[in-house]
Amino acid sequence: QKEVEQNSGPLSVPEGAIASLNCTYSDRGSQSFFWYRQYSGKSPELIMSIYSNGDKEDGRFTAQLNKASQYVSLLIRDSQPSDSATYLCAVYTGTASKLTFGTGTRLQVTL
Amino acid sequence: DTAVSQTPKYLVTQMGNDKSIKCEQNLGHDTMYWYKQDSKKFLKIMFSYNNKELIINETVPNRFSPKSPDKAHLNLHINSLELGDSAVYFCASSWTGDGYTFGSGTRLTVV
Numbered sequence: 001q002k003e004v005e006q007n008s009g010p011l012s013v014p015e016g017a018i019a020s021l022n023c024t025y026s027d028r029g030s031q032s033f034f035w036y037r038q039y040s041g042k043s044p045e046l047i048m049s050i051y052s053n054g055d056k057e058d059g060r061f062t063a064q065l066n067k068a069s070q071y072v073s074l075l076i077r078d079s080q081p082s083d084s085a086t087y088l089c090a091v092y093t094g095t096a097s098k099l100t101f102g103t104g105t106r107l108q109v110t111l
Numbered sequence: 112d113t114a115v116s117q118t119p120k121y122l123v124t125q126m127g128n129d130k131s132i133k134c135e136q137n138l139g140h141d142t143m144y145w146y147k148q149d150s151k152k153f154l155k156i157m158f159s160y161n162n163k164e165l166i167i168n169e170t171v172p173n174r175f176s177p178k179s180p181d182k183a184h185l186n187l188h189i190n191s192l193e194l195g196d197s198a199v200y201f202c203a204s205s206w207t208g209d210g211y212t213f214g215s216g217t218r219l220t221v222v
Contacts (some may be wrong), residue, residue, distance in 0.1 A: 034210045043201060043213040044154070086152060090210075097142065097207050098167055101154040 006102035019076040023089030036088040079109045117214035132187045134202030143185040148199045
């Protein structure tokens with residue numbers, strides 16, 4: 001089992017819709033969770049962090065964490081074509097201080 | 112003023128050559144990292160330094176040698192380059208346990 005799993009997509013949503021991106025992780029001891037956005041040919045950019053169970057909202061983005069189910073998700077409301085990118089889930093795993101990344105979900109927002 | 116800067120942005124070189132990539136961060140972070148992103152866009156950690164001390168050394172060929180002269184700089188030297196080393200190499204920095212800030216990446220092509 002991979003440490004951090006994401007559906008590679010592409011996930012296609014129409015403009016204005018809600019995009020839902022999902023991630024599961026294997027290390028029950030993980031405490032810190034992050035979502036990064038990566039445009040083609042660019043570096044990953046941190047967009048959300050979440051540390052406790054529940055929802056965390058920042059503008060059009062909502063991160064959701066369920067540690068019992070080892071599940072973290074990212075919702076993007078009112079999706080825009082500029083949201084089209086690969087979204088990477090990242091989790092601090094193990095005792096070493098390192099982020100383990102999922103393989104990313106490619107999101108396409110269509111007009 | 113760029114937070115994490117990497118040079119060069121592109122590197123094209125022949126097999127067997129030795130090359131270096133430099134990274135500098137002006138965020139005052141205590142930890143710096145090298146990640147490799149392969150053709151399938153998977154980000155995998157290579158090395159991590161905390162206050163100039165090597166704390167993570169993943170299973171990487173010993174042709175790769177990191178060096179951190181101070182906590183703001185982390186360089187990567189690669190000896191005897193092979194075709195399989197072609198990838199994008201990202202430098203990143205963070206406070207311990209926090210989200211990363213990535214550099215713009217170095218696209219290495221070995222021919």
